[in-house]
Amino acid sequence: MKISTKGRYGLTIMMELAGKFGEGPISLKSIAERNSLSEHYLEQLVAPLRNAGLVKSIRGAYGGYILSKEPEHITAGDVIRVLEGPISPVDFTEEDDPAKRDLWLRIRDSIASVLDSTTLQDMVSFQDPGKADSYMFYI
Template sequence: MKISTKGRYGLTIMIELAKQFGEGPIPLKSIAQAHELSEHYLEQLIAPLRNAGLVKSMRGAYGGYLLAKEPTNITAGDVIRILEGPISPVEVLDDEEPAKRELWIRIRDAVKEVLDSTTLEDLASYTDGDQDAYMFYI
C-alpha cells in the first residue's frame, strides 16, 4: 500500500490543526504557505474531512478550519481511511495460498495497528530534534 499525496497532505492539514487546537480557526492559506503546498489542492482534501465530521469550518474574515474533536480522539488511521479508502496492501482472496493469505493479513493488521494507535496529538507533539519524541515505523 502506498499512501498518496492525498493522505500525506491530509495528515499535514490535520497535524497543523492539532498543533493549534483551541486557538481558533486556521486558514488553509496559512497551512499551504507554511508547507509550500497548493491551497487549491488542500481545499479539495478538507471537504471529505469536513463531511466525515473531523473538521469544522468557520466563515468570515477570521475564519478557517478547526478540529471537530480533541486531537487525542482522532487517529492517523481515521484520516487515511477518509482520504485513501480501506487500509490493505493487497486484496486478500479466499483462493490464495494459506501462507500468502496469512502474510497479507498480518501486514494489513500491522499497518492498521500503527495508524489506529497514533493520534493527532502524538503527531503534533513530535518536533525535529526532540530526542524524547515518538518515532513511528511501518
C-alpha cells in the first residue's frame, strides 16, 4: 500500500491542528505557507476530514479549522482511512493461495495496528532519537 499525497498532506493538516490544539482556529493558508503546500489542494482534503467529524470549521475573519477531539483521541489510521480508503496492501480474492492470502492479511493487520496505535499527539510530540538535544554547551 502506497500512501498518496492525500494521506500525507492530510496528516500534515491534522498535525498542524494538533500542535495548536486549544489555541483557536488555524487557517489553511497558514498551514499551506508553513509547509510549502497548495492551499487549494488542502481545501480539497479538509472537506472529507470535516465530513468524517475529525475537524470543525470556524467561520469569520479569524476563522479556520480546529480538531473536533483532543489529539490523543485521533489516530493516524482515522485520517488515512478517511482520505485513502480501506487499508490493504493488495487486492486479493478468495481464490488466491491460502498462504499468500494469510501473508497479505498479516501485512494489512500490521499496518493497521501501527496506524491505529499512533495518535496525533504521538506524532506532534515525536522527537527523533538520532538527533542531538537542543541544548548548546559552550566551553
